[in-house]
Amino acid sequence: LWSVGMIHLVITLIQIWGHSEGGQCEMLNNYMHLITAIHIASLRSTSRGLASHYTDHFKHYLLGVLDLYKEAKLQLVHHACLHFEQLLVGLGPVHSWRAWAFEYFNYRLQRTKTNMHFGVCLLEFQ
Numbered sequence: 001l002w003s004v005g006m007i008h009l010v011i012t013l014i015q016i017w018g019h020s021e022g023g024q025c026e027m028l029n030n031y032m033h034l035i036t037a038i039h040i041a042s043l044r045s046t047s048r049g050l051a052s053h054y055t056d057h058f059k060h061y062l063l064g065v066l067d068l069y070k071e072a073k074l075q076l077v078h079h080a081c082l083h084f085e086q087l088l089v090g091l092g093p094v095h096s097w098r099a100w101a102f103e104y105f106n107y108r109l110q111r112t113k114t115n116m117h118f119g120v121c122l123l124e125f126q
Helices: 004-018 023-042 049-069 076-082 083-091 100-112
Strands: none
Touching: 004 023, 023 049, 049 076, 049 083, 076 083
16 A cells, blocks of 8 residues: 555656646645655654654645645544654654554453463453
């Protein structure tokens, strides 16, 4: 999925809409703001400057969505993404902290006593 949205779709849309004027060019620019924000958020290193660039591109993307797609409504996840700069600055690169919840869940599963009865498992979370 990563390569479809970040590579193949970008190349295809640039070939199709790259020389267009009007709505298609604006949609391409809007999509490129989203892709740039995702790319910055996914980097293996970060800085205050990169985090600021992330926010700038994501704000441009949201403004573009509201301008291009009049019927679109912003969701809570869009609001949460506007606070992502604080996470990048405070916690560092995303790859270092994105999986902690899953790692904790795996830890809990590994510590669950099954008495060698696989397929029958009662989980109690405290």
